Amino acid sequence: MRMTKCSILAASIMSLATGVAHADVTLSILIDTNPETIASFDAVSKAYREKHPDVSFDVEQRAGGSEGDNIIKTRLATGEMADIFQYNGGSLFQALKPQETLADLSDLPSQAGILDSFKKVVTSPDGHVRGTPFGPAMGGGIFYNRKIYAELGLTPPKTWAEFMANNEKIKAAGKVAVAQTYGTTWTSQLFVLADYFNVQAEVPNFASDYTANKVKYANTPAAMRGFEHLEEVAKAGLLNADFGAATFDDGMRMVATGEAAHYPNLTFGIGNIQQNFPDNLKDLGFFAQPGTDAAKNGLTVWMPSAFYVSAKSEHVEEAKKFLDWIGTKEACDLMAKAVPSGPYLVKGCELPKDIPPVVSDMLPYFEIEGRAAPALEFLSPVKGPALEQITVEVGTGIRSAKDAAALYDQDVEKQAKQLGLPNW
Amino acid sequence: MVTRRSPYPYWFVLPAAVIFTVLFLAPTIASFWFSLTRWDLFTTQFIGLENYRQFFREPFLVQGLVNTVIYAVLTSGAKTVLGLLLAVLLTSGLWAQGFLRTVIFFPVLVSTIGVGITFSMLMHPTRGLINVALAAVGIHGPGWLTDPALALYSIVFVDLWKGIGLATVIYIAGLASISPDYYEAARIDGATGRQMFFRVTIPLVKPATVTVVTLSLIGGLRSFDLIWAMTRGGPGFSSDVLASVIYKQYQAGFYGLSTAGNVILFVLIGLIVLPLTAWFNRKEVDL
Numbered sequence: 001m002r003m004t005k006c007s008i009l010a011a012s013i014m015s016l017a018t019g020v021a022h023a024d025v026t027l028s029i030l031i032d033t034n035p036e037t038i039a040s041f042d043a044v045s046k047a048y049r050e051k052h053p054d055v056s057f058d059v060e061q062r063a064g065g066s067e068g069d070n071i072i073k074t075r076l077a078t079g080e081m082a083d084i085f086q087y088n089g090g091s092l093f094q095a096l097k098p099q100e101t102l103a104d105l106s107d108l109p110s111q112a113g114i115l116d117s118f119k120k121v122v123t124s125p126d127g128h129v130r131g132t133p134f135g136p137a138m139g140g141g142i143f144y145n146r147k148i149y150a151e152l153g154l155t156p157p158k159t160w161a162e163f164m165a166n167n168e169k170i171k172a173a174g175k176v177a178v179a180q181t182y183g184t185t186w187t188s189q190l191f192v193l194a195d196y197f198n199v200q201a202e203v204p205n206f207a208s209d210y211t212a213n214k215v216k217y218a219n220t221p222a223a224m225r226g227f228e229h230l231e232e233v234a235k236a237g238l239l240n241a242d243f244g245a246a247t248f249d250d251g252m253r254m255v256a257t258g259e260a261a262h263y264p265n266l267t268f269g270i271g272n273i274q275q276n277f278p279d280n281l282k283d284l285g286f287f288a289q290p291g292t293d294a295a296k297n298g299l300t301v302w303m304p305s306a307f308y309v310s311a312k313s314e315h316v317e318e319a320k321k322f323l324d325w326i327g328t329k330e331a332c333d334l335m336a337k338a339v340p341s342g343p344y345l346v347k348g349c350e351l352p353k354d355i356p357p358v359v360s361d362m363l364p365y366f367e368i369e370g371r372a373a374p375a376l377e378f379l380s381p382v383k384g385p386a387l388e389q390i391t392v393e394v395g396t397g398i399r400s401a402k403d404a405a406a407l408y409d410q411d412v413e414k415q416a417k418q419l420g421l422p423n424w
Numbered sequence: 425m426v427t428r429r430s431p432y433p434y435w436f437v438l439p440a441a442v443i444f445t446v447l448f449l450a451p452t453i454a455s456f457w458f459s460l461t462r463w464d465l466f467t468t469q470f471i472g473l474e475n476y477r478q479f480f481r482e483p484f485l486v487q488g489l490v491n492t493v494i495y496a497v498l499t500s501g502a503k504t505v506l507g508l509l510l511a512v513l514l515t516s517g518l519w520a521q522g523f524l525r526t527v528i529f530f531p532v533l534v535s536t537i538g539v540g541i542t543f544s545m546l547m548h549p550t551r552g553l554i555n556v557a558l559a560a561v562g563i564h565g566p567g568w569l570t571d572p573a574l575a576l577y578s579i580v581f582v583d584l585w586k587g588i589g590l591a592t593v594i595y596i597a598g599l600a601s602i603s604p605d606y607y608e609a610a611r612i613d614g615a616t617g618r619q620m621f622f623r624v625t626i627p628l629v630k631p632a633t634v635t636v637v638t639l640s641l642i643g644g645l646r647s648f649d650l651i652w653a654m655t656r657g658g659p660g661f662s663s664d665v666l667a668s669v670i671y672k673q674y675q676a677g678f679y680g681l682s683t684a685g686n687v688i689l690f691v692l693i694g695l696i697v698l699p700l701t702a703w704f705n706r707k708e709v710d711l
Binding site for chain 2: 066067070073074076097100185243244245337380385386393396398399407410414415417418420
């Protein structure tokens with residue numbers, strides 16, 4: 001109560017003095033610990049505070065992965081959420097009961113400039129947009145070391161067979177062909193998840209049939225292939241010796257410094273190299289996970305994360321005002337300058353001219369119609385929680401690809417039942 | 425058995441009773457209810473025994489259960505045997521006895537997560553101190569935590585390193601309470617050292633044994649923190665125990681399902697520990 005009275009007093013003094021009816025407000029904000037997130041937020045929050053000296057930010061950081069999911073869900077449910085928080089779109093967003101827990105952002109003026117492909121993944125079942133994009137879109141695919149490619153005269157592969165042929169040549173040259181990092185378990189899923197462009201190229205209605213419980217991984221050869229790739233790479237002896245214990249940071253270091261030739265991951269790893277090994281950034285390249293047909297080569301895309309406003313926030317209006325600005329071209333240009341690691345989803349928002357090669361490798365996929373498709377998690381709420389353990393098993397040789405796909409189908413069934421989805 | 429009236433008035437126990445009810449009794453009863461629902465923290469929907477059915481269908485539940493029992497029996501057994509031997513050693517008037525007791529007890533005081541992280545560094549397959557040392561003498565060390573056949577046993581080893589001090593201290597207290605008269609009498613009767621250990625020490629240190637076995641068995645059955653810090657149940661599911669299976673359901677947001685898992689863990693610990701305690705107590709009366 002005292003606080004309120006004080007701020008009312010302060011506000012009236014300020015309005016008397018300056019004629020602006022604004023109270024000082026501190027917006028609490030919860031973001032993850034990714035270097036790219038921090039760099040982007042630093043850029044936009046600094047600019048916003050210059051425009052609005054009466055607003056300040058109280059930044060809190062959280063873990064990523066399932067640990068982070070847990071924090072977000074628990075804090076929303078208990079009413080302890082920060083005013084604004086950063087989180088994924090798609091299936092993870094849908095699991096938050098967005099129509100009850102998040103403020104409606106559909107009436108913000110800046111929403112008009114945001115691409116529909118993004119708005120779709122942050123729209124609650126009642127048709128209202130609840131998030132605004134923060135950061136660049138990402139690709140899921142394979143990082144490669146450009147020096148090794150140049151040295152051995154290789155070219156980025158367009159089919160899986162070409163990829164494996166490259167791997168054999170790299171192995172023959174005495175180098176680690178593929179880095180895997182099962183110490184950070186989520187990284188083991190990439191060969192499966194980043195293969196989704198190839199799955200949908202072959203089975204166009206996979207996502208909707210999958211959600212409706214009509215198709216399974218185990219009975220769809222195209223979907224099985226991701227698991228098979230993982231098994232094949234492990235069996236061919238292409239991996240780093242410490243693949244079971246290495247972490248995401250190790251993987252990015254290996255591919256950037258040439259300790260390994262390839263590392264499958266999401267392009268947000270670029271921020272990691274920018275921070276830890278800036279001199280090696282120019283050696284880093286990227287290509288989409290190749291499929292069976294060179295003519296249908298394309299990239300699986302991860303939407304940027306979004307900023308949301310908690311419906312229980314005491315500063316909903318101020319928070320929405322900030323998010324409205326985040327959605328403008330002006331704010332987007334600042335983020336694109338701070339983190340030029342992928343395309344931004346605000347109309348007219350361009351990346352700077354001097355982007356590293358790894359980003360220019362990625363942009364053509366977005367620019368040519370039909371060469372990019374969203375990952376399955378943005379098309380279907382169904383995603384089993386044990387996939388990362390199952391893919392570690394396949395990648396370590398504990399379980400065959402066939403078994404793994406069947407087991408994952410079982411895991412997915414459990415999740416769908418727990419979500420109470422129809423048809424399961 | 426005669427029921428004695430408590431010497432304390434009711435108001436005296438009231439604060440403790442309120443805390444116990446609010447923080448322990450009520451959540452326990454509530455958990456039985458939530459285990460019968462589909463619960464996403466926002467809403468609950470009654471689904472009967474479906475969560476239990478699902479939990480028992482969990483593909484890694486059986487392996488998790490087996491691992492839990494292996495883990496509990498190995499850690500508890502080794503703590504009992506090694507704890508007693510160390511206690512005998514450290515009460516035998518050894519040089520620097522006080523210092524050695526401190527050294528043995530010290531790991532108990534360190535945070536479990538800290539120990540877990542430290543040992544996962546030491547056990548790193550290529551850069552870890554253990555394998556680097558082995559390589560120096562020409563041995564190619566295994567992936568202590570990355571080999572699915574080894575991971576659980578590596579964690580058991582660390583649990584022993586960390587927990588043996590407590591068992592030793594309990595045994596030292598137990599040994600101190602044995603009157604020297606018994607040993608003197610045995611010596612006059614011409615008993616050998618071995619006979620004294622098996623015929624005097626072991627029977628008379630029984631109360632300490634009961635405490636060590638019960639505590640370490642319960643600790644082993646519900647062990648979680650060390651396993652989570654070292655392998656998160658991996659590689660794959662190979663070092664999963666009941667508690668980590670439950671935690672993963674919780675992480676996935678399946679709150680009703682994970683509550684059902686906790687009820688099962690509660691029942692399992694009860695089923696193992698209650699008969700064991702009853703058996704121990706009966707033996708104590710027989711003595």
